[in-house]
Amino acid sequence: MWEILNSAGIDPAPxxxxxxxxxxxxxxxxxxxxxxxxHIDTALGTRLSALVFLEHGTRRLHVAGVTASPTQDWTTQQAxxxxxxxxxxxxxxxxxLRDRDTKYSAAFDAVFQAEDMDILTSAPQAPKMNAHCERVIRTLRTEVCDHVLILNEAHAREVLAAFQRHYNQHRPHQARQQRPPEPHQQPDRAHGVNVRTLLxxxxxxGLINEYRYSA
Incomplete structure (x- = not known):
């Protein structure tokens, strides 16, 4: 193909x-x-908004807050x-990395710029540019929100906080060789770990079960 284009006097695309x-x-x-x-829809029909952050390198999840009124001031305070x-x-x-949602303000960005961080904004209508965060949100939906009847803001915070602890401390991640973002150190076998007994x-x-070896 390169030879055909070149012989016709057309430069191949760089x-x-x-x-x-x-x-x-x-x-x-x-x-x-x-x-x-x-968003999370409660049993009483209220729509809540949850703001999450995800560290790409460690996959550590932070559920920053839940509210029925996600204003710019509220979003900045969560930051x-x-x-x-x-x-x-x-x-x-x-x-x-964030999208162009109007809930993010200059004051929100300034919180991170004060920590010498650059602000990367994804293109309009391009959720794949923030694919890691989209994926963890899908995990929150399929593993928790689709199975728990959320009653109100307080209940949503409680449920999401419990899942955050599980996600960061126990849930394996393929990108981390099946280790969680904050792995617990299992006792060494020489110190009496019973590999035949699981706790x-x-x-x-009981929606989620965690297992560890008995010491």
Whole structure:
């Protein structure tokens, strides 16, 4: 094909100069924090909004807050709370990835810019540009929200907090060689681990079960 185009005096199209978006995210994963909203419908018909953050490098999930009125001021306050909670954990993070939702304001961005982070905004109507966050939201829906009848904001916070603990401390992740973002250290076999006995912890009244070896 190159020879045909060249003989006709047509320059073949040049190769892409830079990396694809997927390659960029993979290369910069350790430094990216992604944000996104998803909605929860309660048993009484109220629609709630939850703001979540996901660290690409560790896959650590942060459910920042739940509200029926996701204003710009509320969203900015959740960002401040997150920055305080993570503390030095923000040090390796270099970029915040978010969409163009109007709930994100200049004040929201300023919280992360104060930590020397750049703001990356995805293209309009392009959820795949924030695919990791979209995926964890799908996990929240299919593993929790589709199976629990949420009553109100307080109940939603309780349920999502329980799943966040499970997700970060116990749920295996393929991108981390089947380890959770915050793996518990199992006792060494030499210190008396009984590999024949498993202990079960019920999460969300048995919706999720966690297992560990008995010491």
């Amino acid at each position: 190769r892409r100069a830079g990396p694809t978006w997927k390659q960029f995210l993979a290369n910069q994963a350790r430094g990216i924090l992604a944000a996104d909203f998803f 401040r709370n997150l920055a305080t909670d993570i503390g030095e954990g923000l040090d390796p993070l270099r970029s915040l 079960r912890t019920r999460v969300l009244k």
